Amino acid sequence: MTWIRRHLLTGYAILAFCYLLLPVSVVLLFSFNAPAGRFNYVWEGFTFDNWVHWDAVPGIRDAVVKSLEIAIVSTIAATVLGTLIALAIVRHRFRGRGVVNVLVFLPMSTPEIVLGASLLTLFINARVVTGFLTIFIAHVMFIVSYVVVTVKARLIDFDRHLEEAAMDLGANEWVTFRKVTLPLLAPAILSAALLGFALSIDDFVITYFVAGSTTTFPLFVWGAARVAVPPQVNVIASAIFLVSVLFMVGNVLWAVRAARRARESMPAALPVPDQLSRPEAA
Amino acid sequence: MSESMTSPDVRLEEVVKEFGEMRAVDGISLEIPRGSFFALLGPSGCGKTTTLRMIGGFEEATSGRIFLGDRDVVGLPPYKRDVNTVFQSYALFPHMTIADNVAFGLQRKGIARAEVNTRVAEILELVDLAGRESRKPRQLSGGQQQRVALARAIVCNPRVLLLDEPLGALDLKLRKQMQLELKRIQHEIGITFVHVTHDQEEAMTMADTIAVMNGGRIEQLGTPADLYERPQSAFVAGFLGKSNLLAGTITGEGLVRLVDGSELRASTNGTRGPVSIGVRPEKISLSNGGVNRLAGKVKESAYIGVATEVVVTTSVGELTVFHQNVEAGGVAPAPGSQVTLSWAPEATFVVDRGDPGDRGEEHVV
Ligand SMILES: Nc1ncnc2c1ncn2[C@@H]1O[C@H](COP(=O)(O)OP(=O)(O)O)[C@@H](O)[C@H]1O
Ligand SMILES: [Mg+2]
Numbered sequence: 001m002t003w004i005r006r007h008l009l010t011g012y013a014i015l016a017f018c019y020l021l022l023p024v025s026v027v028l029l030f031s032f033n034a035p036a037g038r039f040n041y042v043w044e045g046f047t048f049d050n051w052v053h054w055d056a057v058p059g060i061r062d063a064v065v066k067s068l069e070i071a072i073v074s075t076i077a078a079t080v081l082g083t084l085i086a087l088a089i090v091r092h093r094f095r096g097r098g099v100v101n102v103l104v105f106l107p108m109s110t111p112e113i114v115l116g117a118s119l120l121t122l123f124i125n126a127r128v129v130t131g132f133l134t135i136f137i138a139h140v141m142f143i144v145s146y147v148v149v150t151v152k153a154r155l156i157d158f159d160r161h162l163e164e165a166a167m168d169l170g171a172n173e174w175v176t177f178r179k180v181t182l183p184l185l186a187p188a189i190l191s192a193a194l195l196g197f198a199l200s201i202d203d204f205v206i207t208y209f210v211a212g213s214t215t216t217f218p219l220f221v222w223g224a225a226r227v228a229v230p231p232q233v234n235v236i237a238s239a240i241f242l243v244s245v246l247f248m249v250g251n252v253l254w255a256v257r258a259a260r261r262a263r264e265s266m267p268a269a270l271p272v273p274d275q276l277s278r279p280e281a282a
Numbered sequence: 283m284s285e286s287m288t289s290p291d292v293r294l295e296e297v298v299k300e301f302g303e304m305r306a307v308d309g310i311s312l313e314i315p316r317g318s319f320f321a322l323l324g325p326s327g328c329g330k331t332t333t334l335r336m337i338g339g340f341e342e343a344t345s346g347r348i349f350l351g352d353r354d355v356v357g358l359p360p361y362k363r364d365v366n367t368v369f370q371s372y373a374l375f376p377h378m379t380i381a382d383n384v385a386f387g388l389q390r391k392g393i394a395r396a397e398v399n400t401r402v403a404e405i406l407e408l409v410d411l412a413g414r415e416s417r418k419p420r421q422l423s424g425g426q427q428q429r430v431a432l433a434r435a436i437v438c439n440p441r442v443l444l445l446d447e448p449l450g451a452l453d454l455k456l457r458k459q460m461q462l463e464l465k466r467i468q469h470e471i472g473i474t475f476v477h478v479t480h481d482q483e484e485a486m487t488m489a490d491t492i493a494v495m496n497g498g499r500i501e502q503l504g505t506p507a508d509l510y511e512r513p514q515s516a517f518v519a520g521f522l523g524k525s526n527l528l529a530g531t532i533t534g535e536g537l538v539r540l541v542d543g544s545e546l547r548a549s550t551n552g553t554r555g556p557v558s559i560g561v562r563p564e565k566i567s568l569s570n571g572g573v574n575r576l577a578g579k580v581k582e583s584a585y586i587g588v589a590t591e592v593v594v595t596t597s598v599g600e601l602t603v604f605h606q607n608v609e610a611g612g613v614a615p616a617p618g619s620q621v622t623l624s625w626a627p628e629a630t631f632v633v634d635r636g637d638p639g640d641r642g643e644e645h646v647v
Contacts, residue, residue, distance in 0.1 A: 164373065
């Protein structure tokens with residue numbers, strides 16, 4: 001009975017995996033296609049040319065560079081900002097804390113098209129020229145939500161005694177933050193940053209509204225698709241996918257190794273506080 | 283700032299701590315002499331941790347003054363107080379090695395790396411953890427983590443070491459062993475220890491002086507023998523070991539009349555009116571040798587190794603007696619037999635007739 005159940009689950013997992021991976025495999029496969037016409041929709045023959053000459057299409061290099069620039073600066077800004085917001089929400093009781101707590105979820109739950117349209121309205125009314133700066137502002141806004149949520153989750157079960165111990169041992173607030181709080185939050189901050197980066201590279205809808213004449217990679221693909229879809233688009237998409245897989249696998253391996261190392265050299269169970277501590281009868 | 287050698291290491295003056303409506307600490311005053319092993323003993327929730335945290339600087343006192351040596355430390359952050367804490371949960375830094383954990387305090391003082399390394403090695407030797415320097419805390423057992431927490435605190439050579447139920451998470455055997463170990467270390471390094479525990483045996487084993495706390499106040503402060511032999515309240519009598527309490531009224535100097543009219547002798551020290559008198563089970567003998575006597579019938583008797591616990595029903599209630607098993611085979615009286623209980627007036631203590639609702643495991647009559 002358990003045999004069946006276990007293998008049923010395995011089969012199900014494989015199916016789900018295929019479902020998830022099929023579209024990506026197609027993208028990857030067609031990055032090696034040598035299409036006859038302007039559209040890369042029919043398999044014609046295998047070639048490495050598209051990968052070697054990935055920037056052969058006019059404008060694609062600029063778009064990719066622009067996307068990377070935006071992703072890098074907005075991720076950094078949003079990560080710093082989001083971490084600070086999470087610290088403020090979890091650690092301090094201030095007026096408007098509840099409001100901030102809710103507002104921070106808004107970019108996540110509002111439809112992108114609404115966000116994009118309202119941001120554009122805002123920028124026009126504020127007479128901000130749309131372009132790199134407005135894309136940056138928009139991206140920071142939606143990445144911040146994810147950073148706050150991720151870091152907040154980690155902070156909520158953070159053992160405050162660790163920071164007290166640091167202060168007890170002579171570390172002031174800043175040293176405590178640098179030596180204890182930050183290193184322990186680092187995994188959460190890092191994963192939030194990776195997610196933010198991926199979201200930024202990928203974003204189309206909001207960017208479309210606030211980009212002005214700036215072209216990011218998704219906007220480039222959109223523009224190109226009307227006249228031609230060169231296989232280089234698949235190359236860039238595949239490259240982005242492969243890099244994220246690399247990060248993910250690295251992350252998982254690192255976690256597994258850490259866990260194994262911990263298990264191997266753990267001679268006894270961890271202490272369970274407040275047990276076995278009743279005094280015996282005199 | 284001159285400091286006399288006799289000034290206590292820690293002095294609390296009418297310290298109060300309120301959490302909203304709740305008074306966790308309700309006016310505590312005490313002095314802890316230099317180099318002593320001081321225990322704060324009391325049931326869970328009586329304010330021990332809060333008191334300790336106010337000394338450590340993690341909690342701001344609502345009112346009152348706290349001195350470390352001659353210095354009023356109220357308002358100072360923890361890193362400006364010359365005390366170190368062993369946390370109940372140990373609070374070891376999980377991302378640092380054992381050596382880095384222990385070195386943390388020394389590095390904050392700006393001590394040169396070579397000296398830090400020497401002192402870390404020395405202290406790990408002292409707590410028997412040499413060779414584990416490069417492990418991470420989670421790779422150690424509970425007992426070892428406990429000793430790292432201790433090493434990390436004492437390596438800083440503080441004026442006072444605060445320990446919050448440091449042995450609470452260990453199993454019984456290890457706890458007994460660590461009690462002696464802690465005592466040895468305290469003796470060796472001579473730092474004042476303030477040890478919080480709810481385990482009366484632990485406090486009695488380790489401390490020179492014990493403050494028994496109850497409901498945010500200190501019930502009684504004294505040596506373990508003081509508290510055991512001369513408890514001043516029903517709570518203390520009940521919390522430290524077993525005791526028999528009998529309701530009575532003081533009728534004259536050294537004379538107490540029980541509810542059945544019989545009179546017993548006790549040192550009353552000028553107290554008057556309704557009281558309880560107490561006597562420890564091991565002070566009662568099953569013969570009529572003592573001055574204070576009560577007749578009764580054995581209800582049950584249980585052999586517990588070093589003694590036989592005999593419960594005797596008398597006209598003033600049930601009393602527990604620990605009858606020493608001096609001879610092999612045991613000669614404790616069988617249930618149902620008539621016995622006379624007797625004990626010396628010096629073994630009798632007088633306490634206020636407290637509210638029996640808030641005390642430990644004693645027999646109240
Ligand atoms: N931060 C806090 N906020 C509110 N109440 C608290 C806080 N810390 C402790 N208390 C309350 O104060 C009382 C004493 O707590 P504590 O000092 O931890 O007791 P003990 O260490 O003796 O078990 C308890 O009733 C506890 O619930
Ligand atoms: Mg406590």
